[in-house]
Amino acid sequence: MDTNKMNTKQALNLLKQNGYKYTGKREDMIHFFDKENRYRTAKDLLHHMEPNYKGISVDTIYRNLHLFHSLGILESTDLNGEKHFRMKCDHHHHHHFICKNCGETKEIHHCPMDKIVQELDSYEVEDHKFEIYGFCPACK
Structure with a gap:
């Protein structure tokens, strides 16, 4: 939990x-x-x-x-x-893996924006959301 x-x-x-x-x-x-x-x-x-x-x-x-x-x-x-x-998660910045079958979530601590923001150097990013979808070990 x-x-x-x-x-x-x-x-x-x-x-x-x-x-x-x-x-x-x-x-x-x-x-x-x-x-x-x-x-x-x-x-x-x-x-x-x-x-x-x-x-x-x-x-x-x-x-x-x-x-x-x-x-x-x-x-x-x-x-x-x-x-x-x-x-709602109430702590540090992170993203989720979400099981498409049961909806279970797992935190992902790596943020892809760390790399992507370099490609957007002249843009102002206000927010982002990154989710990975697939199947958890119990559902695959």
Whole structure:
């Protein structure tokens, strides 16, 4: 388990600091991502929530996922044509290998921008994102 990612308590504090209500439903949503060490979909979250929240809507799931993403609680990626989310890493600069089957992530500590920036010497790079996709040892 990645111990350098945001946890449920930190995420709920961030929610409160930004003036959003703390609810049991939001805590359960955040806890779902906290216990995972991989990217998960809105559909995964919906399946997790349905037994305890009968009639929970897809709209509620998406609205909260986008709120959590905009506050920096979750990070996202597009995988197989669908948006996937995971708890935001809260430490040093790094990138991820992402399993295309199960969504597991592994940190990559080498940054390709160290070489690429030399080719962009007259450009101003504001940000970048680098992800490698493939299959983890359990899925290959």
